[in-house]
Amino acid sequence: xxxxxxxxxxxxxxxxxxxxxxxxxxxxxxxxxxxxxxxxxxxxxxxxxxxxxxxxxxxxxxxxxxxxxxxxxxxxxxxxxxxxxxxxxxxxxxxxxxxxxxxxxxxxxxxxxxxxxxxxxxxxxxxxxxxxxxxxxxxxxxxxxxxxxxxxxxxxxxxxxxxxxxx
Amino acid sequence: xxxxxxxxxxxxxxxxxxxxxxxxxxxxxxxxxxxxxxxxxxxxxxxxxxxxxxxxxxxxxxxxxxxxxxxxxxxxxxxxxxxxxxxxxxxxxxxxxxxxxxxxxxxxxxxxxxxxxxxxxxxxxxxxxxxxxxxxxxxxxxxxxxxxxxxxxxxxxxxxxxx
Numbered sequence: 001x002x003x004x005x006x007x008x009x010x011x012x013x014x015x016x017x018x019x020x021x022x023x024x025x026x027x028x029x030x031x032x033x034x035x036x037x038x039x040x041x042x043x044x045x046x047x048x049x050x051x052x053x054x055x056x057x058x059x060x061x062x063x064x065x066x067x068x069x070x071x072x073x074x075x076x077x078x079x080x081x082x083x084x085x086x087x088x089x090x091x092x093x094x095x096x097x098x099x100x101x102x103x104x105x106x107x108x109x110x111x112x113x114x115x116x117x118x119x120x121x122x123x124x125x126x127x128x129x130x131x132x133x134x135x136x137x138x139x140x141x142x143x144x145x146x147x148x149x150x151x152x153x154x155x156x157x158x159x160x161x162x163x164x165x166x167x
Numbered sequence: 168x169x170x171x172x173x174x175x176x177x178x179x180x181x182x183x184x185x186x187x188x189x190x191x192x193x194x195x196x197x198x199x200x201x202x203x204x205x206x207x208x209x210x211x212x213x214x215x216x217x218x219x220x221x222x223x224x225x226x227x228x229x230x231x232x233x234x235x236x237x238x239x240x241x242x243x244x245x246x247x248x249x250x251x252x253x254x255x256x257x258x259x260x261x262x263x264x265x266x267x268x269x270x271x272x273x274x275x276x277x278x279x280x281x282x283x284x285x286x287x288x289x290x291x292x293x294x295x296x297x298x299x300x301x302x303x304x305x306x307x308x309x310x311x312x313x314x315x316x317x318x319x320x321x322x323x324x325x326x327x328x329x330x
Contacts, residue, residue: 026328030321033208037320038179054233061228065217068225147206152257154205 005088017086025086028079035079036150037070045145050114050131050139051121058127063119096159100152107145114138172264179260189258197258208323210244212316215283219309222286222301231290231297238287268329272322279315282308290301 008014017024042065048054084091091097114122115160122135131139179185188196214237221229256263263269289305290296 026325030324033205033320034317036205037209037316038216039213040209041216042212044210045217054229057226057229057232061226064226068220132222146207146278150206150209151202154202155194155198156195 001092005092008085008088011085012055014085014088017082021086024082028082032076032079035072035076035133036153037074039069040146040150042054042066042069042072044143047143050135050142052131052136055128055130059125059129060123061127063123090160091101091156094156095160096155100149100156103148103152107142107149110138110141110145113157114142173261176260176264176328179257182257184261185257186198186308187205197255200251200254204248204255207244207248207251208320211241211248212320213263214244215312215316217280218283218286219312222290222305222309230299235291241283262330263326266326268322268325272326275315275319275322279312279319282312282315 045054045065046062047070049057049059054062118138122131123157125131188200189195218234218237220226221231221234285308286305288296289302289308
């Protein structure tokens with residue numbers, strides 16, 4: 001890990017980002033925060049429907065918000081990469097970062113399980129239909145894991161071995 | 168600069184609560200309060216975003232009445248953010264009270280909340296407005312809402328940079 005961090009820190013890209021940190025970091029943080037709002041709003045809406053709330057909304061209609069969540073996740077992935085590439089030593093040994101990655105994996109696998117095994121069947125559900133238990137579990141896991149990603153992401157600056165100023 | 172606000176701000180900043188928020192050697196103080204503020208932000212802005220998108224014609228097949236409990240979500244998260252916001256203000260009251268970007272953020276929140284209130288009245292108020300076509304004014308306020316929630320979020324983030 002240390003070898004990787006040391007190599008990454010000295011790449012041209014990392015040096016370029018470090019050089020432009022004064023505007024690049026606030027810009028990417030702002031986009032990262034806007035992205036998390038869109039992700040929570042759009043994915044949260046679908047998750048609540050999976051949990052059986054807002055039954056007047058057909059599941060396939062709620063599904064039309066999911067591309068917004070995916071786009072937001074993509075923005076946050078790119079801006080997150082900028083953080084990682086420019087300051088790898090802040091993240092490599094950060095407990096909160098690894099919990100964030102863990103819950104990102106949980107959220108991602110959970111979403112893939114829905115898409116692969118349940119979407120075809122569930123998206124044909126009529127409006128006002130309750131959702132089966134499997135859908136409620138997937139919705140609950142999704143909601144909980146996205147908030148866990150947010151929680152551990154926000155705690156990253158406070159669990160850096162030597163604290164940094166970015167708050 | 169008159170004495171009164173500075174004296175008041177100094178008293179705020181020296182209060183036991185402010186000292187605890189800013190100085191306690193526990194992740195439960197400033198870091199957790201800040202994280203709750205971010206969770207609240209995501210719920211307030213995320214829910215308003217869904218309402219705005221629906222008003223602008225996304226997910227058109229979703230009946231408007233399905234969003235009738237959204238205010239509960241928005242206002243409870245907003246309450247969390249008002250409380251955590253005050254707590255986060257306290258330890259650096261003397262500095263934040265003179266930070267322009269802080270007032271930009273507050274102004275953006277005020278405009279965004281006004282837009283939300285207008286949308287609610289125009290579209291969601293009662294069975295009549297729910298059944299009627301969405302008025303153009305509501306669509307305008309949905310765009311205003313999106314712009315000013317974006318502004319509030321970015322200004323909040325920039326408070327760490329533009330001191």
